[in-house]
Amino acid sequence: xxxxxxxxxxxxxxxxxxxxxxxxxxxxxxxxxxxxxxxxxxxxxxxxxxxxxxxxxxxxxxxxxxxxxxxxxxxxxxxxxxxxxxxxxxxxxxxxxxxxxxxxxxxxxxxxxxxx
Amino acid sequence: xxxxxxxxxxxxxxxxxxxxxxxxxxxxxxxxxxxxxxxxxxxxxxxxxxxxxxxxxxxxxxxxxxxxxxxxxxxxxxxxxxxxxxxxxxxxxxxxxxxxxxxxxxxxxxxxxxx
Numbered sequence: 001x002x003x004x005x006x007x008x009x010x011x012x013x014x015x016x017x018x019x020x021x022x023x024x025x026x027x028x029x030x031x032x033x034x035x036x037x038x039x040x041x042x043x044x045x046x047x048x049x050x051x052x053x054x055x056x057x058x059x060x061x062x063x064x065x066x067x068x069x070x071x072x073x074x075x076x077x078x079x080x081x082x083x084x085x086x087x088x089x090x091x092x093x094x095x096x097x098x099x100x101x102x103x104x105x106x107x108x109x110x111x112x113x114x115x116x
Numbered sequence: 117x118x119x120x121x122x123x124x125x126x127x128x129x130x131x132x133x134x135x136x137x138x139x140x141x142x143x144x145x146x147x148x149x150x151x152x153x154x155x156x157x158x159x160x161x162x163x164x165x166x167x168x169x170x171x172x173x174x175x176x177x178x179x180x181x182x183x184x185x186x187x188x189x190x191x192x193x194x195x196x197x198x199x200x201x202x203x204x205x206x207x208x209x210x211x212x213x214x215x216x217x218x219x220x221x222x223x224x225x226x227x228x229x230x231x
Contacts, residue, residue: 034219043120043206043222044159089158103172104220106158 012113019077021110023090028071030092034104035064035075039086047075047088077112085114119143120223122207128229131197137226139190139207147171147213148190149220150182151206159206159222165190166213197230204228 013019025033031052036044050057050064050073057064063076073090090107120141129135139148147166151159164172165184179201181193190207204225210218 036222041224043208043224046219046221049219103161103164106160109156109158 008110009108010111010113012115013080015080015082015114015116017080019075019080019084019112021075021077021088021090021112023073023075023107025071025073025090025092025107027092027105028068032093033064033066033073034091034093035062035073036089036091036106037084037086038089038109044089080112080114082114082116085112087111120207120209120221122205122223122226124226125224126227126229128231129194129197130231131199133197134193134195136194137192137205137207137228139192139209139223140188141209141221141223142188143209143211143221144187145209145211145221146187147210147218148184149208149210150180150190150192151208151222153204153206153225155203163192164213171213194228197228199230202228202230 011021034049035047037047038044048057048059048062048064050066055066061078065074075088077084087109089109091104093104123138127135149164150162152162153159161174162176163182168184168187179196183191183193204227206225207223208220210220212218
């Protein structure tokens, strides 16, 4: 199928701990993966991306890991803060035919709750 | 500046009304998108415009009519909507629609309620 799914609908972590949000994708031909953060009342905000020729990419306090063998994507957030509380969506880009590209397929989302 | 703006923030309309949602970006992006997002669900693609031309229509009912008057503006005209059309409508833009690596930047959305 073309679905991108997340393992857990909700993740609760203590402030200061590391968070790991997981995502399974089904389209082995997908070339590009993105993590978005959506806070209440806002649109999705780009966090980090990774191409299929990479295993790992690091940003500021965030790391994305890609395991193509098992079609698994994860987002690690170091030293989680209250401001990290949001819904996190993974997304893959489905390459279409006829020169069209870039259709974004979102996973179901994981709500991250940070306890003070 | 990676800002996409949307107006209005909230809209309440009856099933016989005609209204429009507006989206604007000044990043020089040539691809613009409309998404629909129901509560606790991921965004679902509705339309894609590339160079002001409609590239993708995801079988959206004709009561939703998109328009791209220029490279910075995207409208969504609404007419004879149903209560089940109530949702958050998100606009996004990206540099181009020719590379999967072109990040889509989202606006804050318009919260639409159809009575």
